[in-house]
Amino acid sequence: MDGPVRQRSLWQHNLALVLGEVGRAEPTSRARIAQATGLTRATVSALVEVLVRGRLVDEVGPAPRGGAGRPATGLVLSPAGPAGLGLEINVDYLAAAVVDLTGAVRHLEVRQADQRGRAPDEVLADVAELAARARDAVDLPLAGARLAVPGLVDARGLVRLAPNLGWRDLDVLGPLTSAPHWPGLPTEIDNEANLAALGELSTTDRERSFLYVSGEVGIGAGIVLDGGLLRGTHGWSGEIGHVTIAADGPTCRCGARGCLEQYAGQEAILRTAGVPAGEPLPADLAVRRLVELAGAADPATVSALAAAGTALGIAAAGVVNLLDLDAVVLGGSFAPLAGWLCAAVERELATRVLTAAWSPVPVRACALGTRAAVVGAAGAVVREVQAAPASWVDG
Amino acid sequence: MDGPVRQRSLWQHNLALVLGEVGRAEPTSRARIAQATGLTRATVSALVEVLVRGRLVDEVGPAPRGGAGRPATGLVLSPAGPAGLGLEINVDYLAAAVVDLTGAVRHLEVRQADQRGRAPDEVLADVAELAARARDAVDLPLAGARLAVPGLVDARGLVRLAPNLGWRDLDVLGPLTSAPHWPGLPTEIDNEANLAALGELSTTDRERSFLYVSGEVGIGAGIVLDGGLLRGTHGWSGEIGHVTIAADGPTCRCGARGCLEQYAGQEAILRTAGVPAGEPLPADLAVRRLVELAGAADPATVSALAAAGTALGIAAAGVVNLLDLDAVVLGGSFAPLAGWLCAAVERELATRVLTAAWSPVPVRACALGTRAAVVGAAGAVVREVQAAPASWVDG
DNA sequence: CGCAATAAGTTCAACCAGTAAACAAATCGT
DNA sequence: ACGATTTGTTTACTGGTTGAACTTATTGCG
Structure with a gap:
């Protein structure tokens, strides 16, 4: 039940379309935008003029291009825009x-x-x-x-x-x-x-659907479907930390048993790695310590991370089976640990995702690291x- | 990257909007549609005329309505339409x-x-x-x-x-x-x-996001998000049958271990219920037999169904935690068995869904039964x- | 050097769909 | 019977896109 469409909304849509095209292939020209969008050059010109006057788009010197014809005036998103x-x-x-x-x-x-x-x-x-x-x-x-x-x-x-x-x-x-x-x-x-997850989306052009698993003290997830964020009816989507890994596993803070967080949450990893959890280590220091230990090939840490990766892979495989996603991205505190997690995650995905044979599901670390x-x-x-x-x- | 919007697509959109309004509240009138959509009566009249001439909408006698004023001509979706x-x-x-x-x-x-x-x-x-x-x-x-x-x-x-x-x-x-x-x-x-799942959607006005779990010989799922079907990048979404219930559970046909199908698939239920699986019983007969036994309160069958319900609930809870859905619907061969499954499913959802305290997740049988x-x-x-x-x- | 070829961008009359407001039609209340 | 009220239609107008002609800027070739 979207609202009615007046001419105004049509104009707004096309304005966004033109702006999007400028962002997609910088620098462009009015003619190329017309080609790409299917609008006429006249319309594109009018819309671009509005965008330029509104300081959203800048005209730049013509990009040297071979062949005859009047050179195009380059159009780029304005670094001075909102x-x-x-x-x-x-x-x-x-x-x-x-x-x-x-x-x-x-x-x-x-x-x-x-x-x-x-x-x-x-x-x-x-x-x-x-x-x-x-x-x-x-x-x-x-x-x-x-x-x-x-x-x-x-x-x-x-x-x-x-x-x-x-x-x-x-x-x-x-x-x-x-x-x-x-x-x-x-x-x-x-x-x-x-x-x-949205941050990750803007860094990649290839995948438009992926699962972003974010390790913090708990584990959250962002689900990107076809270039848009899945929010859920109340905005409470992404609680992957409490997906079940083993129905009769250890009891979780949330009251249920065998939640992912009990296998791949920060505390669980530290415990399995044998890092003394006497005083509650600040989360960032804990992660740094894990990277240090894993980097030194400490066997307990490496196997703790492999176990966490396995659990993550099991949960992620379930999600991919359900949603048919293109990729799994490890973010948050999993990003610096990805080197030791990816293999296990990938292995579980390969065996558990039903369609892995036709199209394997790549796993990678978040491009923006902990600042995502x-x-x-x-x-x-x-x-x-x-x-x-x-x-x-x-x- | 939707296409450009010409005047024509605007007209098409509004035509669909008007038709949708006729379907939403039958019978309606041009004036009520104008009210509901925000279009002017003139525009609505023009669009309705096209729909009537195209045999998609029928004009019916005026619905008697109290109060003064010219009576409205009723508009309904045409039963003779496409x-x-x-x-x-x-x-x-x-x-x-x-x-x-x-x-x-x-x-x-x-x-x-x-x-x-x-x-x-x-x-x-x-x-x-x-x-x-x-x-x-x-x-x-x-x-x-x-x-x-x-x-x-x-x-x-x-x-x-x-x-x-x-x-x-x-x-x-x-x-x-x-x-x-x-x-x-x-x-x-x-x-x-x-x-x-789409069939179920059209029978309900309340929930616009739900998980439809379909029991056949295997277990499939349809995911409806905000009134639309989630298809996934390749169209392979909904493979809930191979979501993990226990990482080290029994080996599944698919090669992985502990898949939902090994706990709530038809064969698993029959096995646990102690129904002799000598010759492969046709699926419909098997279900009928289960309903019969459960109806007679056969203890093995009832507990087999409860176990299946628990497994279904665990899987469904994971999905709801991830996607923040409004409801879970049991369909396919689960529909006739819903009476014995629902309680267990609901129990698992209540304990495992993180937000169940704020908004509980109802479980119900598919309204269309096995013909969904x-x-x-x-x-x-x-x-x-x-x-x-x-x-x-x-x- | 000059001129045709070519491509980019602009101008302008036409068109299309929606708007607003006046108008016609059909009923109720008194 | 007549005004009030609501529905639906007509009409002049507006906003935005189109298409084609036109201007501008460059390359390439004789």
Whole structure:
């Protein structure tokens, strides 16, 4: 039940189509866009003019091209166009990033500090300050902000459950937007893995459907289907951490038994690797320690990672069997460990995915590393501008 | 990267919008459609006129309505409009159904006969004959046909793998459309569970996202997300039968271990229930026997079904955790057994779905019973007509 | 050097679909 | 019977795309 379509929405759609074409193959020309989209050159010219006047697209010198004919004026996404602000709250750091319209990361600040047990308002005040610093650091109009949170998020801006922060049914959007330094921006919240998956999507042109598995203290997932994020009816999709690996396995925090988190969660890996878990090691240090040990070929660690990879592969195989995806991407804290995980994951996928014989499912590490979520959050705002440029120009 | 939008596509979109509104709230009037869609009465009138002339919509006598004012002319989907032909090949029967534009089943024929081991060409000749009989039985224009097959289906009309029929990499569309009695119709193939899920969707207005689990000899699933079927990149989605229940469980036909099919597949249930599996009982008889035994409260059968329900629940919980769905529907041979399965499935969902506390996930039997796939296949054709009515009228 | 060939971008009349507002038609309430 | 009220149609207008002619800028060739 989409709304009615007036001429205006038609124009908006075509405007987005043209902008998308500029982004897809930079630099282009009006003529090439007309060719690619099927619109006439006249229409494309009119639309491009609006985009140029709105500072979303820049005209650049003609790209030298062989053959006769008038040279084309190059068109590129404007680096001065509206940019996106990405923010992230995680267990052991806060982060802010600005991504411009071209997709370039123009600003990135990470503030390492354990956030567990801190009062939410304090955390959000820090986030607001990071946001203000980001805005001041770049000379760009910001189209909006998006906050990545490691937990279940409601569409209304409510954090339903962020176990590793100890948050539950907490309004985050309110305190954030009323914090002292907050730059007034349209803001949304989303799950950390979802945004990281979107970040990954923008770095790859090949795969339009994949499973992004994000290792943090728990395990989350972002599911990208045909170039779009799957959110679910309530926005609670991606809880892969509590997929069952063994019906009668160890009891999980969530109350059920044999959840993936009990096999491939950070605590489980540390336990199996024999790393003393006396004091709760900050998550980033724990990961660094694992990389160190695995790099030194410590047998316990390597086999712990192989076991985790096997569990991940079992869960991922189930997902791929269900959704028929193109690839599996390991992100979050799995990214630096991917070297020791991939083989096991790939093996399970090969044996358990029914269609692996016809089209094998590649496994790889996230391209953006541990910064995927912030960058993805900023990129998500940019994607929105690109999808609805009409609100950023005056016809 | 959708195509360009010309004025024509705008018109097509609005035509579909109006037709959809007629289907949503029968009977309606031009004025109510204008209200609901946001189009002007003038536009709606013009579009309705096209639909009426194209025999997709009928004007009916004014529905008596209190209050002053000129009475509205009622508008309903025409029962004489283009209908859909659904076909199904299954292990122990062939079936054909015709569903008209209003969604009514106008013809249904099921031919019980074991199809295992038969030559594909013979089977397809029978299907073609069923199709011809269906066409002759109703006096309706047929918009197209859709064939439901219990297996992995390629977009090109290739059956990649239908283990229970013993088919593999087999062209089905070719032999079918060149069979002697075949009525020349645009035809597509799809997975049986997918089409059954679509059938279920059209019977329910409440849930727009659900998991349809179809028990046949194997176990398939159709995933409906926000009112649309999830097909996957190759069209191979829904293979829930090989989701892992226990990493070190019994070895499965597919080569992996602990697949759901080893716990809730028909053979597994029969084995656990202690039904002698000496000769391979035809699938329908086996199910009837199980219903009989369970109805008589045979303890082995009841506990076998509870165990199967538990396994189904574990798998379904994983899916719901991942995709955030509204409901789980039991179909195929699970439908008649739902009474003995639901409780266990629901229990597992309640404990294993992370968000069950906020919004519990209901479990129910498929509304269309074992005929869901044929009827759903026919309905899928009708849905296509409804979504793109422009090709059925001349502007 | 000059001129045809070629391709890019612009201009302009025509067209198509939707809008807004006035108008005609059919019923209810008093 | 007559005004109020709601439905549906007619008509002049608007916004956006089209198609074809036209201008501009470059290459290549005699």
